[in-house]
Amino acid sequence: MQLIWLSGPTARVVTLSITRKTVLLGIACFAALLLMLGALLQFLGLRVAIELRPDLARTLGAVTTTSEQQRIEQHYQEQLAALEAQIQSLTRELGTLEKTKRQLVELVPVRSTRTGPGGQGGPSLPLLNEFQWFAPKATERIGKLHEDAWRLEHQVHILKHAWTLEKSWLSRLPLQHPIAEPHHVSSGFGLRRDPFTRALSRHEGIDFVAPTGTPILATAPGRVRLARDWGPYGLTVDIEHEWGFTTRYAHLSRILVQEDEWVETGHTVGLLGNTGRSTGPHLHYEVRFHDRAINPQAEQVMRTARQHMVFPTIQLAKF
Known part of the structure; x- marks a missing residue:
């Protein structure tokens, strides 16, 4: 062309x-x-x-500017800081639980073998999707902390609930000493020689020796069912507690409560004396379960209660 x-x-x-x-x-x-x-x-x-x-x-x-990288790093650090704050908060809550645990121990005046585990941790915030491409190792770390913290937080809630129930349960059992003043025990629970006949006999309580007029305290909350002179027991107070437990305070020199009166733990029900079939000033103290005498020591009362009652058990999450 x-x-x-x-x-x-x-x-x-x-x-x-x-x-x-x-x-x-x-x-x-x-x-x-x-x-x-x-x-x-x-x-x-x-x-x-x-x-x-x-x-x-x-x-x-798949590129970022320096400012974008700094923003993501700052957000990542904020996530870790928030997680640490949550862990510190949960640690403080564990401190409160430890205080509750000590209060449980104080409810049992006799040596107790109960123990309770504890831990520390806290919840974390949800992860941001942008960390998954920018900092995969950091994302994995936060995810693991988040999972462990959640499980530990769940465990703490279980402990807190169980210990709160147990504290309430123990506070209603006759576990306290009936005498706060200095005293000693002259006769324990079980077989002994009768102080009058010297024949082998069964003693259904514990005898506490202290000066006449020593205040006698209710060992658990309950309603007074007997407050009068009652044969060989002398001046006697019987208190009915929950779950079929009753306590008896005998040989008093004076009664300070009335029948059908409600009393709390530590309330003074009478004064120590030497009335009834007694060889000297002392308190005869009994704990009965459905009208059957049991050893008044706190551990024996707890054992009886656990054998006949449904009590919450503590179940911990396993890691």
Whole structure:
């Protein structure tokens, strides 16, 4: 193919030959120019997206600016700080539980073998999705802390609930000493020689020796069912407690409560004396379960209660 161009009547004739090779070369140069222009536009667009839409830039090019990296790192640190704050809060709660545990021990004046485990930890905040691509190891660490903290928090709630129930339960059992003043025991529970006949006999309580007039205290809350002179027991007070327990305070010199009166733990029910069948000033103290005498020592009372009652047990989460 030839193109002839004339500039005027006297101008020279210019002839341009267009071959197949020339056409292909022109198309190739034009395509290369378009590719270069497209690459330039993509680069400029991605840089603008990084600054204006970093989340879109991560999706398109998996790149971040320095400011974006700093923002993510700061957010990550905030997550760890929040988790540490939660752990500290749970640690303080464990301190409160420890105080409750000590109060439980104080409810049992005789040596107790009960023990209770404890721990520390706390909940964490949910993880951000952006950490999964930026800091996978940090994400794994936070996830593990979150899981362990949640399990430990659940365990603490179980402990708190169980110990609260046990504290309430123990506070209603006759576990306290009936005498707060200095005293000693002259006769224990069980078989002994009768102080008058010297024959072998059964003693259904404990004899506490102290000066006449020593205050005698209720060992658990309950209602007074007997408050009078009662044969060989002399001046006697019987208190009915929960779950079939009753306590008896005998040989008093004076009664300070009335029948059908409600008394709390530590209330003074009478004064120690030497009335009834007695060889000297002392308190005869009994604990009875459904009218059967049991050993008044706190551990024996607890054992009897556990054998005949449904009591909450502490179940801990296993790690």
